[in-house]
Amino acid sequence: MKNSAEIVIIGGGISGCATAYYLAKMGCTGVVVLEKEYIASGATGRCGAGVRSQWGLELNCKLTKMSIDMFEELDEETDYDGDTEFKQSGYLMLASTEKEVEQFKKNVELQNRLGIKSELLTPAEALKIVPFLNTDFVMAASFHQKDGHLNPFYVTDAYMKAARRLGVEFYTYTTVKDIKVEKGKVVGVVTDKGEIATNKVLNAAGGWAKEIGAMAGVELPLTPERREILVTEPLEALLDPMVISTSLNFYCQQVPHGSFIMGRGNPHEKEGLNQASSWDFLVNMSQTITKVLPILSQVRVVKQFAGLYMMSPDAAPIYGSVPAVDGLYLAVGFSGHGFMVGPMTGLLMAQHILGKDNEMVFSLDKLDLGRFERGELICEPSVV
Amino acid sequence: MHNKNDLDKVIVCRCEDITLGEIRELINKGYTTIDEIKRVSRCGFGPCQGKTCMQLLLTELTQQKGKDIKEIKMPTHRPPTRNIELGVLARGEEDEK
Numbered sequence: 001m002k003n004s005a006e007i008v009i010i011g012g013g014i015s016g017c018a019t020a021y022y023l024a025k026m027g028c029t030g031v032v033v034l035e036k037e038y039i040a041s042g043a044t045g046r047c048g049a050g051v052r053s054q055w056g057l058e059l060n061c062k063l064t065k066m067s068i069d070m071f072e073e074l075d076e077e078t079d080y081d082g083d084t085e086f087k088q089s090g091y092l093m094l095a096s097t098e099k100e101v102e103q104f105k106k107n108v109e110l111q112n113r114l115g116i117k118s119e120l121l122t123p124a125e126a127l128k129i130v131p132f133l134n135t136d137f138v139m140a141a142s143f144h145q146k147d148g149h150l151n152p153f154y155v156t157d158a159y160m161k162a163a164r165r166l167g168v169e170f171y172t173y174t175t176v177k178d179i180k181v182e183k184g185k186v187v188g189v190v191t192d193k194g195e196i197a198t199n200k201v202l203n204a205a206g207g208w209a210k211e212i213g214a215m216a217g218v219e220l221p222l223t224p225e226r227r228e229i230l231v232t233e234p235l236e237a238l239l240d241p242m243v244i245s246t247s248l249n250f251y252c253q254q255v256p257h258g259s260f261i262m263g264r265g266n267p268h269e270k271e272g273l274n275q276a277s278s279w280d281f282l283v284n285m286s287q288t289i290t291k292v293l294p295i296l297s298q299v300r301v302v303k304q305f306a307g308l309y310m311m312s313p314d315a316a317p318i319y320g321s322v323p324a325v326d327g328l329y330l331a332v333g334f335s336g337h338g339f340m341v342g343p344m345t346g347l348l349m350a351q352h353i354l355g356k357d358n359e360m361v362f363s364l365d366k367l368d369l370g371r372f373e374r375g376e377l378i379c380e381p382s383v384v
Numbered sequence: 385m386h387n388k389n390d391l392d393k394v395i396v397c398r399c400e401d402i403t404l405g406e407i408r409e410l411i412n413k414g415y416t417t418i419d420e421i422k423r424v425s426r427c428g429f430g431p432c433q434g435k436t437c438m439q440l441l442l443t444e445l446t447q448q449k450g451k452d453i454k455e456i457k458m459p460t461h462r463p464p465t466r467n468i469e470l471g472v473l474a475r476g477e478e479d480e481k
């Protein structure tokens with residue numbers, strides 16, 4: 001292993017790999033990525049990999065729209081030897097309460113103003129998109145064709161390979177044990193395989209980001225929370241869009257391979273790093289999905305697994321520098337939607353680390369760590 | 385006796401239709417752990433959850449990489465062990481009729 005680096009990135013998920021790629025693309029040499037297991041072993045490889053620009057805040061709409069544009073170009077951008085499987089067959093978002101209907105109206109108006117061509121649908125119109133949807137629970141819906149999903153392993157693999165070709169070194173099965181800080185400045189990273197001297201460290205450790213922060217003496221306002229998912233046997237193509245609802249608490253998609261993938265949140269989930277699967281999830285998920293998409297009743301579940309959501313106090317990511325520790329950077333707290341902003345995370349964090357803030361197409365000012373002290377929280381109404 | 389090319393055509397994972405040749409190619413590309421190979425190839429992702437192929441993959445990795453079987457980490461087994469219908473699960477029954 002190298003004993004010094006210009007920049008050390010902790011975490012080989014989409015955030016770490018995309019940032020590594022953009023740093024190298026911008027000409028930065030001496031970038032090292034440390035990953036305690038294999039690439040995409042964290043939330044990235046366990047996620048739904050859904051991407052949507054149907055949000056309720058301008059900031060989230062913009063960040064996700066720009067990322068979707070980048071996902072469209074990803075295979076060429078990274079000269080990938082495979083296909084990242086971007087299926088842009090839309091997100092169908094269901095409203096099942098009056099309050100949600102009102103929110104959707106506002107959202108669609110905002111989205112349209114920002115150039116996102118989403119539309120508000122009646123239950124009958126929603127049926128045209130998903131003919132087997134049980135509309136008993138649907139008062140309205142919104143749909144945006146350009147939303148969709150990708151294969152998270154291939155996306156991360158694409159960034160990793162392109163970064164590697166540009167000289168980035170990846171060390172897998174290498175665990176960061178400590179971050180050395182002297183006089184308020186990062187001076188090195190200690191791993192189980194040796195030490196690396198560096199003045200710049202990016203914390204892109206997903207569900208473990210709080211622990212990484214603590215190593216540098218920084219308390220981050222983050223809470224890890226398990227989220228479960230299940231996968232069915234593959235079937236012929238039936239469902240085009242991702243179907244999702246906040247109030248019914250579920251999302252469901254059919255991946256190109258034919259399997260249905262679905263998940264929901266558990267309101268009683270306790271904070272922690274537990275990634276085990278539960279029977280309760282299996283039962284609750286099945287009850288929800290067979291109610292909304294009854295056609296799936298006879299489809300068999302082949303496996304279930306879990307990953308970590310890393311929640312920030314306002315469910316928006318925390319990007320940028322840490323005032324108390326010079327050389328420590330953050331791309332953390334994605335609160336369940338870090339995959340869909342991955343390309344922008346990479347681009348913006350690379351620009352920020354290299355001091356190119358003036359070149360950014362999107363300012364990170366409102367998404368910094370300082371917002372919690374300033375009381376300037378971001379309150380997104382459409383988190384699932 | 386089989387020659388090397390014949391063996392390349394051997395199906396390792398029956399659920400996902402993956403040959404030994406494809407696995408060898410991935411090992412050559414630098415994927416050296418079961419978890420990585422599973423995820424890029426879908427080997428072991430099918431309904432049987434890798435009952436046969438994981439053992440074959442393990443053998444191939446130990447042979448190609450000269451590693452000891454004990455050094456290679458086996459992936460986590462994901463429940464359920466048997467494939468159950470969503471409708472059956474929704475009714476909260478453990479056994480299908």
Ligand SMILES: Cc1cc2nc3c(=O)[nH]c(=O)nc-3n(C[C@H](O)[C@H](O)[C@H](O)COP(=O)(O)OP(=O)(O)OC[C@H]3O[C@@H](n4cnc5c(N)ncnc54)[C@H](O)[C@@H]3O)c2cc1C
Nearest residue numbers: 011013015036042043044047048050176206307338339340
């Ligand atoms: C079930 C589920 C479904 C989801 N669905 C979606 C979705 O549809 N759309 C969406 O946009 N987002 C979704 N998300 C959220 C998304 O997965 C995450 O926000 C995103 O993947 C975060 O990427 P990351 O690179 O920041 O973190 P991760 O992918 O978690 O990567 C962090 C990495 O850091 C490594 N690491 C940790 N500690 C150390 C250490 N000490 N030393 C070295 N390495 C270390 C970990 O092993 C890990 O690989 C979902 C999440 C879950 C759990």
